[in-house]
Amino acid sequence: MLLKFWGTRGSIPAPVQPEQVEQKIIAALEAAGREQINLLNAQSIREFAANLSFNASTVGGNTTCVTVEVGDELIIFDAGSGIRELGEYLMDESDPWAKKFGFARGKGHAYLFFTHTHWDHIQGLPFFKPIHVPGNTFDVYHVHKYVPDVLARQMEQEFFPLQYHQIAASFQYHLLNEGAQVEVAGATITNIELKHPGKAYAYRVEADNAIAILATDGEYKSLDYTSTMKYSKFYANADVLIFDAMFSVRESFVKEDWGHSSALIGADIAKEANVKRLLLFHHDPASTDAEIMRVWQETKEYLGQQQGAPEVLVAQEGLELELKNPPTVSEFSINDHVEKGVIFMTLSGKFGAHATEQFRDHLAHSLQTYQTDKVVLKMENLSELTIAGIRALVDARRTVLTLALVSVPENIYRVFELAGTTDFFAIYKDIDAVLSALNSHSD
Ligand SMILES: [Zn+2]
Numbered sequence: 001m002l003l004k005f006w007g008t009r010g011s012i013p014a015p016v017q018p019e020q021v022e023q024k025i026i027a028a029l030e031a032a033g034r035e036q037i038n039l040l041n042a043q044s045i046r047e048f049a050a051n052l053s054f055n056a057s058t059v060g061g062n063t064t065c066v067t068v069e070v071g072d073e074l075i076i077f078d079a080g081s082g083i084r085e086l087g088e089y090l091m092d093e094s095d096p097w098a099k100k101f102g103f104a105r106g107k108g109h110a111y112l113f114f115t116h117t118h119w120d121h122i123q124g125l126p127f128f129k130p131i132h133v134p135g136n137t138f139d140v141y142h143v144h145k146y147v148p149d150v151l152a153r154q155m156e157q158e159f160f161p162l163q164y165h166q167i168a169a170s171f172q173y174h175l176l177n178e179g180a181q182v183e184v185a186g187a188t189i190t191n192i193e194l195k196h197p198g199k200a201y202a203y204r205v206e207a208d209n210a211i212a213i214l215a216t217d218g219e220y221k222s223l224d225y226t227s228t229m230k231y232s233k234f235y236a237n238a239d240v241l242i243f244d245a246m247f248s249v250r251e252s253f254v255k256e257d258w259g260h261s262s263a264l265i266g267a268d269i270a271k272e273a274n275v276k277r278l279l280l281f282h283h284d285p286a287s288t289d290a291e292i293m294r295v296w297q298e299t300k301e302y303l304g305q306q307q308g309a310p311e312v313l314v315a316q317e318g319l320e321l322e323l324k325n326p327p328t329v330s331e332f333s334i335n336d337h338v339e340k341g342v343i344f345m346t347l348s349g350k351f352g353a354h355a356t357e358q359f360r361d362h363l364a365h366s367l368q369t370y371q372t373d374k375v376v377l378k379m380e381n382l383s384e385l386t387i388a389g390i391r392a393l394v395d396a397r398r399t400v401l402t403l404a405l406v407s408v409p410e411n412i413y414r415v416f417e418l419a420g421t422t423d424f425f426a427i428y429k430d431i432d433a434v435l436s437a438l439n440s441h442s443d
């Protein structure tokens with residue numbers, strides 16, 4: 001899955017001020033001087049500029065909006081002012097990425113999840129151009145019952161020139177229960193309540209064997225193990241944890257019940273949850289890029305000495321993160337394919353003690369279902385075989401009339417040899433060999 005950040009500020013949009021722009025230009029020129037960049041060469045200037053830190057660039061001023069792309073599907077989290085920018089990009093179909101989605105032509109579809117309805121999380125929606133194109137459709141997921149009502153209210157004529165009922169695209173609303181799990185766009189998404197005025201919800205998104213957590217607008221008031229445990233469980237093993245780092249630790253103690261957290265509290269929770277990357281998010285609108293950079297450095301320093309500490313990043317507009325992990329081979333799985341009265345069973349992963357009952361049950365069920373006693377076990381996807389696995393195969397040999405093993409990897413075959421059991425089984429090199437053997441038996 002591909003994560004993109006369109007707005008990372010909290011509370012209210014916070015554009016960069018003119019004097020800050022001046023400071024950034026001065027800082028960039030000083031760095032260019034130090035690095036002896038050839039300022040007469042356009043190419044070297046561009047390369048230098050592309051590598052400037054957000055201190056010389058900016059984390060951006062838009063409020064929260066994050067997208068997750070899974071395959072050709074688009075999932076949007078929150079509609080802060082950053083969603084306006086997303087809309088501009090989606091409407092420009094000279095870009096192949098935008099063309100793929102088709103929002104400019106009224107063929108677009110997206111999923112839209114809301115963490116809660118504070119202004120900084122909904123205020124961009126009226127300005128999101130794809131909702132004003134007839135034919136576009138949105139599946140909107142929310143845990144607070146009142147989300148549809150609030151989205152309509154923010155477009156009443158006292159607040160906005162166009163009313164909610166004049167939106168051209170169609171919205172289908174889906175109310176989620178707390179803790180419910182939904183499958184959308186090939187992703188599994190679950191939620192948990194965060195402590196925040198009026199409640200907010202964190203989402204855990206699992207796709208492509210990767211896990212991303214959006215946990216914005218959450219206070220961790222008590223930092224006792226029992227209070228934070230439910231969060232570290234929900235955030236467990238995430239590739240990315242997007243965390244409310246609005247306050248300093250000191251502020252989070254002083255501004256009790258304001259519903260926000262800090263980078264260092266995020267560092268503790270991320271470490272406890274075995275998170276790979278901690279993304280500082282929901283930046284205070286009053287914080288300059290330099291101040292956010294300082295928080296970033298301090299968070300890295302705080303975690304620096306600790307074993308297995310997560311990497312710390314700052315969420316900034318334009319940041320993209322591709323999350324994808326290879327499938328885990330530790331699990332054991334069986335897939336059946338039946339042809340001409342023969343069950344071809346592909347065994348994958350580790351065939352050890354934890355898998356024997358699954359194998360026995362599966363075999364019994366398949367023999368019953370397909371009413372046959374010819375089974376070919378395809379073993380090319382087996383990564384490990386233990387003696388417990390061999391024991392289960394020996395038992396299978398006794399219950400199945402014709403049992404053949406095929407495409408046995410060298411390391412797996414060696415285990416049969418070490419167990420002195422190669423002669424217990426009919427082992428064939430490949431499918432052709434096993435088929436001709438089966439045919440000659442039945443002829
Ligand atoms: Zn917020």
Ligand SMILES: [Zn+2]
Pocket residue numbers: 116118196200217
């Ligand atoms: Zn909020």
